[in-house]
Amino acid sequence: MSSVDEGDYRRAVSRFATGVSVVTTQDGHLDHAMTANAVCSVSLDPLLMLVSVEREARFHDAIIEAGVWGLSILPATARGTAQWLATRGRPLHGQLDRVPHHRGEVTGVPLLSEALAQLELKTVQSHPAGDHTLVVGHVLSVQASEHPGDALVYYRGRFGALP
Template structure:
């Protein structure tokens, strides 16, 4: 146990790592669920897998566990307002994607229009760790933008861009 590590200092330290910004989406009981996330990573090429880390208290958690199919939209810098909106705690659950241009994958999962890439996954495994669940997904499909713009990135608690 690392009781000597202050969580606020840890947040500051890990904030020095530049990360890409994504929106993770799913559908549960006919309701779209979405959250801004930078805790995603590639896991494997054989089989092709990636993972997301989801706070267990977040509304998105129960929805993604229940559905088992979810999408990742890797954001373009121009999508910053969507990232801000979908990271706002307490936003209304119903209609949260009404102001965000999106389309649906054949699975029904919403994916953000204008993203650098979109990926659809089916949950292969989960692992509870601390206050999050690590959700590992088999990649079912992906789309890559033909003319990618600048990537939306997150560094030291702020959004930026990177070409």
């Protein structure tokens, strides 16, 4: 067991600036989405990415069951979208109604239309990790803006911009 104080740990890792994205999936006919900053490129051969999903989150069971998911990397102008999709207890039905999105051509998962980049992925592995699951996906498609604006970042518990 660790003797590290959870508050000290949270304060320390909040000093690590991360990009902000929205991870999406579709379970049955219901769209699911969550704001995520624990996303990582894993491999170029094969193309793999991972997302860390809290096991108690509604999104967890949806992404595991669906087996496919989308990743939309957010621009600085999407702070409201990031906050909305990070809100615990938001309505499950229609959570993307206020967010411009379209369906991925390969998987049909929702992708945010105003994102700096959009990826479609197929889950190839999942690994329990404490109170989260690391979901590893094989990249099936990529779209990236030729002229991206500023990126949305998360630093010290707040959303901000990074040119």
